[in-house]
Amino acid sequence: MSETAVLEIIELDDGEIILRPAESEGEPLLRIRFSEEAAGLLRQSRFEVAREMIDHAITRTKLWDGEHDNVAVPGTLH
Known part of the structure; x- marks a missing residue:
């Protein structure tokens, strides 16, 4: 089992x-x-927009080319 x-x-x-x-x-x-x-x-939406940008980079591209397949990004932290 790999680490997340x-x-x-x-x-x-x-x-x-x-x-x-x-x-x-x-x-x-x-x-x-x-x-x-x-x-x-964007006003108050800028955090959500940034979160979506990061989510896209991690999950929909080969940002880490499979090196970090088990990456957990929490929903919202401030």
Whole structure:
């Protein structure tokens, strides 16, 4: 049985949204920063949009080329 990587999506105080291994304070695996214009248009939906972008990258592409087949991304973390 293989181990499952647990990742978390976090919105930082400056509005940047990051993906990182759970309980890790190191360099994020991914950073998403919306322009001021996009953030204004998305308003409260920007976290959900970023989450969908990350979900697409992990599940619908070969982002890790099968290397991390068992990746669990929690629904919503703030």
